[in-house]
Amino acid sequence: MLTIWGRPNSHNVKKVVWFAEEIGRPFVRLNIGGAFGITDSYREMNPNALIPTIEDDGLVLWESNAILRYLAARYGEGTLWPADPAARARGDKWMDWQFGYADAQRDAFLNLVRHSPEERDAAAIARSAEATAKMMAILNQALADRPWLSGDNFGVGDVPMGVYAHSWFALDIERPAMPHVEDWYARLRERPGYAAHVMIPLT
Ligand SMILES: N[C@@H](CCC(=O)N[C@@H](CS)C(=O)NCC(=O)O)C(=O)O
Known part of the structure; x- marks a missing residue:
C-alpha cells in the first residue's frame, strides 16, 4: 500500500494522487499541510515541511516530480515510463x-x-x-x-x-x-x- 501525505487541493499532491490511480497502485492519502498544519513527525520525514511526501515499500520520498518518476519507473515501465x-x-x-x-x-x-x-x-x-x-x-x-x-x-x-x-x-x-x-x-x-x-x- 502506498501512503501519500498532503492536502487534496495542492497542485503537487494532485499529481501524485492522480498518478497513483493511473498506475493502479492502491493508496491511502493523509491530510497534512495548509489548514491541516505540519506535524513534527512529518518534518522528520520531509525536512522541507512541504507536501507531498510518500512512503512506498519502505521508501520515503519527497519532491512531487521525483515521486512521479519513481512510481512510473517502478509501476509503469514500458507504458507510462517508456523504456527507450x-x-x-x-x-x-x-x-x-x-x-x-x-x-x-x-x-x-x-x-x-x-x-x-x-x-x-x-x-x-x-x-x-x-x-x-x-x-x-x-x-x-x-x-x-x-x-x-x-x-x-x-x-x-x-x-x-x-x-x-x-x-x-x-x-x-x-x-x-x-x-x-x-x-x-x-x-x-x-x-x-x-x-x-x-x-x-x-x-
Ligand atoms: N518542489 C516541491 C514543492 C512542494 C510545495 O511547494 N508544496 C506546497 C503545496 S503545492 C506546500 O507544501 N505548501 C505548504 C502547505 O501546503 O502547507 C514538490 O514538487 O514537491
Whole structure:
C-alpha cells in the first residue's frame, strides 16, 4: 500500500494522487499541510515541511516530480515510463518545464484563489496571466503534432502540466485560444483519476 501525505487541493499532491490511480497502485492519502498544519513527525520525514511526501515499500520520498518518476519507473515501465531513453526524455522534459510554468502562474493563483477580493493586486494578476499565456502557447505548439506531451500515448510527462492545465482553465483570467491545449485538456478530463483528483475546486 502506498501512503501519500498532503492536502487534496495542492497542485503537487494532485499529481501524485492522480498518478497513483493511473498506475493502479492502491493508496491511502493523509491530510497534512495548509489548514491541516505540519506535524513534527512529518518534518522528520520531509525536512522541507512541504507536501507531498510518500512512503512506498519502505521508501520515503519527497519532491512531487521525483515521486512521479519513481512510481512510473517502478509501476509503469514500458507504458507510462517508456523504456527507450529518447522517447522517455521527450515527455520527461515537460516535467521540469512545469516548475517554470508554476512560477508564471503563481501570482494569478495566489491573488484569485487565496486572497480576498480587497487584497487582490490586479496588475500582478494581469502580468501573471500574460506570462502563463506565453508559456501555454509553447505547450500548444508542442501538442500540434502529437496527442500527448509524452508522445503517441499518455505518460508520466503529461502529469505535471496536466494538473496545471486545470487551474489555468479554472482561473478567472484572460486566456487566448489554445486549440491543441484545449483538445489535450478535454482528453485528460476523460481519465477517471484526473476527473476524481484534479478536477476539484481550486480553494
Ligand atoms: N518542489 C516541491 C514543492 C512542494 C510545495 O511547494 N508544496 C506546497 C503545496 S503545492 C506546500 O507544501 N505548501 C505548504 C502547505 O501546503 O502547507 C514538490 O514538487 O514537491
